[in-house]
Amino acid sequence: MVPDITFGHHIRVVLDVGCGVASFGAYLMSRNVITMSIAPKDVHENQIQFALERGVPAMAAAFATRRLLYPSQAFDLIHCSRCRINWTRDDGILLLEVNRMLRAGGYFAWAAQPVYKHEEALEEQWEEMLNLTTRLCWNLVKKEGYIAIWQKPLDNSCYLSREAGTSPPLCDQDDDPDNVWYVDLKACISRLPEYGSGAIVAPWPARLQIPPDRLQSIQIDSYIARKELFTAESKYWNEIVDSYVRALHWKKFQLRNVLDMRASFGGFAAAIIENQLDAWVLNVVPISGPNTLPVIYDRGLIGVMHDWCEPFDTYPRTYDFLHAAGLFSIERKRCNMSTIMLEMDRILRPGGRVYIRDSLDVMDELEDIAKAMGWRPTLRDTSEGPHASYRILTCDKRHG
Known part of the structure; x- marks a missing residue:
């Protein structure tokens, strides 16, 4: 769908949110991609246990009130297919956490009903998502079928050129985006390092x-x-x-x-x-x-x-x-x-x-x-x- 998404080359580390039994991660393993599959602890389905028994990397983790235990600019691609998360609620605080963990220039792939269904409520959700991602300076690179793919910017220039008062604001200069142990989510955009550190990594291997x-x-x-x-x-x-x-x-x-x-x-x-x-x-x-x-x-x-x-x-x-x-x-x-x-x-x-x-x-x-x-x-x-x-x-x- 997007020529720059070359699995096992530029795309090596992926986060799969609400992963089911990690079939996406299992498939990507054959493409030299390592996927961290996460889902909340679920008494009924134990999806993470199934994923680990399949031999696929997985952890019990949920987008809730605290930062996930992964660093900033960790993932080349973050994938959410029917993950039942309302990304636009509370000023987009959960999507801001995705933004923190997504590598500069990385991709967010969203497969969900608002992308392809045209009922009024779902169209409203899609408009809200478009509005939020635009304010995050994400670029909608592809919308096809039931999948929409955005790309995160490579530097802070777009954030700094937004109109004054645009929300969400940039995080304070002293906010450490890699400080994750028992740290609450923040409704702000994690700054990218001025000197591009972390954005540019060599292709795999x-x-x-x-x-x-x-x-x-x-x-x-x-x-x-x-x-x-x-x-x-x-x-x-x-x-x-x-x-x-x-x-x-x-x-x-x-x-x-x-x-x-x-x-x-x-x-x-x-x-x-x-x-x-x-x-x-x-x-x-x-x-x-x-x-x-x-x-x-x-x-x-x-x-x-x-x-x-x-x-x-x-x-x-x-x-x-x-x-x-x-x-x-x-x-x-x-x-x-x-x-x-x-x-x-x-x-x-x-x-x-x-x-x-x-x-x-x-x-x-x-x-x-x-x-x-x-x-x-x-x-x-x-x-x-x-x-x-x-x-x-x-x-x-x-x-x-």
Whole structure:
């Protein structure tokens, strides 16, 4: 429909809102697109549980009163097909949240009755949507059949040239669009960075290994230049995952739904792709550390912010593999390690595996907790040998 929408090239990361059982996301996977499928928790249908059991990335999440746990300029395309959301209510506050998460130059695809039906009430809804999207400076690039597709601008110039007093206003200069943990929705337009940061990423698959512009805006204590840090982390995880594949026979595992519990720049997930494992990774950025989520999305990966001292928003037994590197030595200052381990047990399917890479001083306690939960733990040396301060605890969760 739109020539610039080249799946698996310029369009790599997609958000599917009100996703049903994630058929759209499942279809796009074959086109080298990773889709985060979201729907509210539903007691009757459990759509997200079905999606995860199909092996498709999905989370229970809803457009409500708070920001979703994804960064600004995260998605190349946001898709809403019969998602039953009134985008124009409350001054368009929910569509403003879409706008925050949509990459500059990205697309919003809306498949709904007001697009193609001509009853009076629906025509009124369509006019309201046109009015709102025009004020958001979105360009209606295609309306065909039951689908309308808009494109977000590449910079702030259109916002700044609107008539004075046009609503919704631009957000204040000090509003951080990447601050999402328990942050209320705001009825304002998130500003795009003045220097274009985040808008321009290389096409897939090159963007996976190119240090993105937004790397420079991450607040981290770094003794070496960030680009070197990014490249070193990618190399480090490539070597480790390569050794896991060779020595621990990962190709024989039923690895599909993978959770990286402390993802940093997404190096582990990138290494899974480089090793051509048939798995996808949800990268979790803990709130206790720097917010690296923008970098993860700029690489063409998906992720979410989370506090591991709280439950994770997913159904029980939905992940095949949990990876925790350096997580417990940091989080144990904030909450009991057994709290996190019990939550890991809840979200791990029977027969699933856990790899914990952490300092020696937490390993005894973690091994005891793993045994108490009925896991089969094995303590292994890292590639640095038996005298290194780190160990790997590999655990199998027994069936039944």
